[in-house]
Amino acid sequence: xxxxxxxxxxxxxxxxxxxxxxxxxxxxxxxxxxxxxxxxxxxxxxxxxxxxxxxxxxxxxxxxxxxxxxxxxxxxxxxxxxxxxxxxxxxxxxxxxxxxxxxxxxxxxxxxxxxxxxxxxxxxxxxxxxxxxxxxxxxxxxxxxxxxxxxxxxxxxxxxx
Numbered sequence: 001x002x003x004x005x006x007x008x009x010x011x012x013x014x015x016x017x018x019x020x021x022x023x024x025x026x027x028x029x030x031x032x033x034x035x036x037x038x039x040x041x042x043x044x045x046x047x048x049x050x051x052x053x054x055x056x057x058x059x060x061x062x063x064x065x066x067x068x069x070x071x072x073x074x075x076x077x078x079x080x081x082x083x084x085x086x087x088x089x090x091x092x093x094x095x096x097x098x099x100x101x102x103x104x105x106x107x108x109x110x111x112x113x114x115x116x117x118x119x120x121x122x123x124x125x126x127x128x129x130x131x132x133x134x135x136x137x138x139x140x141x142x143x144x145x146x147x148x149x150x151x152x153x154x155x156x157x158x159x160x161x
Contacts, residue, residue: 012101019090022118026087033083033129037076044069061146068139075132082125089118 047062047069054062093114100107 009101012097016094016097019093019118022090022122023087026083026090026122029083029125029129030080033076033080036132037073037080040069040073040076044073061142064142065139068135068142072132072135072139075128075135079125079128079132082121082128085121086118086125089114089121093118 044066047066051059051062093111096107096111096114099105100111
């Protein structure tokens with residue numbers, strides 16, 4: 001059953017290098033996404049600490065920011081899930097490449113399907129990641145509007161010139 005020589009494995013090894021590099025690159029993407037998720041969680045916690053001791057206008061602004069942070073966390077979670085699915089697909093692709101060579105199975109449709117699935121997952125993962133980056137600007141805009149209102153109040157009272 002196992003009638004594969006070393007010479008026959010070399011092209012399989014060469015073919016498997018691509019998905020292995022993909023897995024390596026995904027590690028950096030995971031690092032970035034988990035760091036962003038951690039920052040979202042930390043920012044949410046810091047905004048919600050002692051919230052009841054602040055004035056109502058401040059609480060409304062915080063609630064808006066926290067709502068955006070909650071959406072961001074969900075988008076990042078989805079992005080991480082899809083990146084994990086990409087990694088699993090790439091792993092299965094490598095396994096199937098070797099199994100097809102070792103037991104002489106011709107599985108081009110299965111291998112193509114796994115590859116396409118992995119690339120779709122990666123594409124959607126990056127799309128959700130991009131949405132998260134855009135939402136960061138939405139939260140920042142709320143903060144800037146609050147800052148502009150405070151600046152305007154200070155300027156009208158004559159503290160600023």
